[in-house]
Amino acid sequence: MIRVVLADDEAMIRAGIWAILATDPDIEVVAEAADGREAVELVRAHRPDLALLDIRMPRLDGLSAAAELRAAAPDVAVVLLTTFDEDEYVARALAEGAAGFLLKAADPRELILGVRAVAGGAAYLSPRIARKVITRLGGDRLARAEAARRRLDRLTPRERDVLGGVGRGLSNQEIAAELHLSEGTVKAHVSAILLRLGLNNRVQAAILAYEADG
Template identity: 80%
Template sequence: MIRVVLADDEAMIRVGVRSILTTDPEITVVAEAADGHEAIELVLAHRPHVVLLDIRMPRLDGLAAVAELRAAAPEVAIIMLTTFDEDEYVSRALAEGAAGFLLKAADPRELIIGVRAVAGGAAYLSPRIAHKVITRLSGGRLARAATARRQVETLTPREREVLALVGRGMSNQDVGRELFLSEGTVKSHVSAILLRLGLDNRVQAAIVAYEAGLVYSDS
């Protein structure tokens, strides 16, 4: 069972998100918060697998809450809930350690897919947000590609295989099945990759994999 804490200052949004999530028998919302401070308290009390954070909330907004949650409960995967005109916050949230971004106006199925993905150790960006991120990354792509290739060259062959699969959005369990490795071994490889490349999370690792040519747009 995937345990979720939901934080949004709009009661109607919380009702809607909860109703969508509860259509999946493997997901349960264990608590709801109306601001960032309450969200942190509830996460520490319930220790969920996933916390859904609205970006704009009173007292403590979602972006500030991400940094505090990564320090206080690093095992909890964080998904940001956003509206389309707030995508300028994506880079900051990913740098702070968010594992995913979902649009409130997206297909409800994306919500379940995203929660399942980050609960399994993967990263998830709503396709429209992912398009924005890739578009923003297009400037200076050649220079970044060269840098990414140099970074990847410091990895072992096995680490490069793992990174390529992480870049395709696979969870540790999925990577393990693909490479015939235990989930614990994959986790160790991912940790080593992040450390060696100086990255904070899997989303950043996926971007490096993409820029280094380990992942292709049709994969």
């Protein structure tokens, strides 16, 4: 069971998201919050698998809440909900440890897919946001690809295999099955990759893998 704390300052939005998540028997919303401060307190109290946070909330916004949770509850994955015109916040959110970004206007199936992916250890960016992120990175794409490949030279062949799976949005379990490894070994490789490349989370790793592919 994937246990979720949901936070959005609009009651109707919370009700709609809750209803969508309730259609999946493997997802349970254990608490809901109307602001970021309450969300942090509920996550500390319930220790869910995942916190689903709106970016814009009173008292404490989703980005600041993600930063607090990174320190207070690093085992809880954070997924941010955003509207299409807020994608400029993605870079900051990556630094705060968010593992996923979902659009409120997206297909409801994408919400469930994103929650399941992140809960399974994968990173997830709504496709429309992913394209924006890559575009906003700027610079010559070929130069960025070459720079990314040079960074990947620091990895062992097996670590590059694992990073390839991360780049395709696979969970640790899926990577383990594909590479015939244990899930624990994959987790260890992911931790080593993040440390060796100076990355904060799987989303950054996925973007780097994307860039390396040119």
